[in-house]
Amino acid sequence: MIVLRPVSAGAAATAFGCLMAAAPLPAGAAFVGYLAAALLIVAGWGRSRRRFGLANTVTLARLVGTVWILALLLQAVWAEPTPLIAICIAVVGAVCLILDGVDGRVARRRGETSSFGGRFDIETDAATTLLVAISLAVFDVAGWWVVAIGALRYAYLLAGIPLPALRAPLPFSQARRVIGMSQAVLLVVSLWLAAVLPSLASGGWLALLPGLGLLALMFSFGRDIWRQLRT
Template structure:
């Protein structure tokens, strides 16, 4: 869970939402083309690319469905374009993981560098949204869910590379377990106040998973790093669950 990048603002009108949807598609199509080009050079088969494009299509569909109610500006905005680009990167990592192609040393370095670049962009989209006056509930949630998807893709890769046992997948699934708990008990779906602690823990989680992709990091060191990240993330979620339970 990460801190929303800006305060929430009211819902949009249908006209402004239509303009925002056009902006979404105007950004998504060239990003998809870049994904295809990147996949053609990075992967030996078409399976990872096809899976990645499928994931990206789902992201676009979900994002478009939430624009009407949670994105008041009359344009999609550069901050959301950056987040969409990060989503495409997460989709490529997820495509590689779900295709079951364990990367060799050269590919591992490429994945690690790509993940580091996505992590660096994570700090830019929020700043740009606030600076341009286009902060929205949509952008805050979009940013959060892309972080969660990136963490899941990285955890799958780390497990497949034998850097840690299957328990490392908890780093990727904890956010989704939290959402599932909210479905079962609505009290745990209540909004939480912004917290820099969540943002810092999320960055630490993604940074640790990125580091684990590097070939020199091997067991038992890799397992220790993953365990430390999991402990930190569990502590953060436990604090939020305790706060919601007290309400």
């Protein structure tokens, strides 16, 4: 019951938002995505007797927003990628970014930090970044290469299966943190500008923003991988 109540409330919010944003088929597909994530949350929380907490609730709200983005993206693919859908994705993505800066502070101030909360935060952030990156390709803001911004982390995790060195913990790096946080910002800004100033997107200039972000991300991953493989 500790985790089922917030997850159930999230399911209701997800279903409402998906149906408002998309036709029944894409909305239903997005909702299935939430249910899959909810199962992972319940399994990850396990039999903990701690309160789910305000910090995890904020992260759960971000997850709901991420599924709304999925519904909008599926609607764009299902019907037509209109500027209104792009604006909605950018707005929801911006709200998720703001909340991303809230849950960690709430957890530290309220003593709600946990390994589960940290992993929940990271995975939600990664899913949001991947979906917004795909949105840029769907709306022709950039080529499909832009999906690499969201996919690099998953490729890194997969590479860690045959290479145990890549599973070693990394020391804190402010540069890594800034580069990681800037990716979603660049993607959301690019999508917003493409919707309100389509001439920029048609000229290809907006692709420079995620392009620079991808170069910085490749540098960050490359440096970390090099250090891990050397130790």
